[in-house]
Amino acid sequence: MTYRLSLLGPAFIGRPRSEIVLTWDGPTLIVTDGDDSLRVTPASLYFYRYDRDIADGATQEMTGLAALDDDGLVLLDLPGAWRQGYIAAFCAAIGVPFVDGSSEPSGPSEPSGPSEPSGPSEPSGPSEPSEPSEPSEPSEPFGPSGSSEPSGPSGSSEPSERTRARMSGRAPGWRRVTASSARKRSPWRMPLIYASGVIGLAVMAYLISVGAWAAWRGLTVIGRVLLDLVDVKWLVVAFSPLALAYRPVIGRWRRYQARRGWRAGPPTGPNLVIGATSELQIHAGGEKLPLEIGKEAGQAARMLVYRYEDRSGLFIQDTNGNPLHHIPGPWDPEDLHRLGIRHQLGLAVHGISREEYVDLIRRCPNGSP
Known part of the structure; x- marks a missing residue:
């Protein structure tokens, strides 16, 4: 049956x-x-x-x-x-x-x-x-x-x-x-994205050079309406070619922040970021979850980067070792070390057993799935 x-x-x-x-x-x-x-x-x-x-x-x-x-x-x-x-x-x-x-x-x-x-x-x-x-x-x-x-x-x-x-x-x-x-990505997807961006940039430069800025604006509006209809979101670079520069610029800025100890995490996220009020922020999937840094119970005091079989991730803990937040995924210990030194956060990097992993998961009050 x-x-x-x-x-x-x-x-x-x-x-x-x-x-x-x-x-x-x-x-x-x-x-x-x-x-x-x-x-x-x-x-x-x-x-x-x-x-x-x-x-x-x-x-x-x-x-x-x-x-x-x-x-x-x-x-x-x-x-x-x-x-x-x-x-x-x-x-x-x-x-x-x-x-x-x-x-x-x-x-x-x-x-x-x-x-x-x-x-x-x-x-x-x-x-x-x-x-x-x-x-x-x-x-x-x-x-x-x-x-x-x-x-x-x-x-x-x-x-x-x-x-x-x-x-x-x-x-x-x-x-x-x-x-x-x-959905499997086609091998020609990325070349098409960059080709569309280059063509869009050339059309934008030509229209602006002949004083047809309004024509370009109208073309971009029509293009975005068509994108909503055909659901091919990557073609947005043809009508907003400056988007091609967004990712490299953001990548450079984030690497600069990581070298200064202001940010840690993989390029595509999640990331740990120090906020304007010196709190620890977890940026993951559009979220910004704050954690206060301090030595009291319930405040972020140290970080544990673990490996368990083929799993890896990060536990943010208080001064007593109690887990506060779990973020699975790869983390660069060097970036976390620079962030920890700058903001008085301890760091431990080691493998854990299944029993330790299950215990930490069960005691952890929050996480980023």
Whole structure:
């Protein structure tokens, strides 16, 4: 018998939708997105929802489904709109626990983590007005891809920060499947971008030289309308050719800041930045999360750059070694050392065991997934 679960929509409005379909092969979860597929054997499936602070004080709600291992670490992240009732029935069909993050008990320092299937792993899932397809009818998917009105969580009692910390705990071999990750980039994409920018720059220079600045302005307006219609965003350089210089200039400025001890992190982010009021800011995906630097409990006092199997990342800790924020990904110890020396932040760089990693994740109150 085959049971299917389909993605209802993107993780947030404006994101491309990915045609993700989940099926079971015994206890193994098969994730199919177009021509690509991968297989994991999760201990449970976890529905998550958390907020991201973006520009001007606005928030962006992120939802998705995660496959967890026995310790609650994330094996596979599937951002998107999933209906909890469908997930619960999908899990019940094969006997895999379902953890609904929108109904978990609150507590930012709760050490239990999402790995305990004895918690909110009832196979029946949360009650909903419309029941999903019964497991006895395997020919029908639990989440029809044509459904246009995905139901969101009925209300979350778990702090958004704690959910973010849980989702930042990545297991060895971690993967994230999204519409953009499934789309393969063509080898001629970058040459076309630069060629479009050069042509656009030449047209702009010619029109301005003959005094036709208004014509160029009109051309750029028309071009941007066409870009919205055809959804080929990289062609924006043809109508805004100065965008070609943006990335190199920003890259040079950030390298200068790193040499001065004002910034640390990979070029594409996330980054640690010292703010105008000397607080430590975490810049990740458009967010700017502040942490006060100091020697009191709950204040940033030191940094731990770790490696655990194929995973690496950074824990920001207080003076007692308690984790405050977790940022997975590669970090340059030299940049962090310069930032730490300049702003009185300690730094440790070493490998950790699985037990240490799981303990830090479970005690960490916030993270950047």
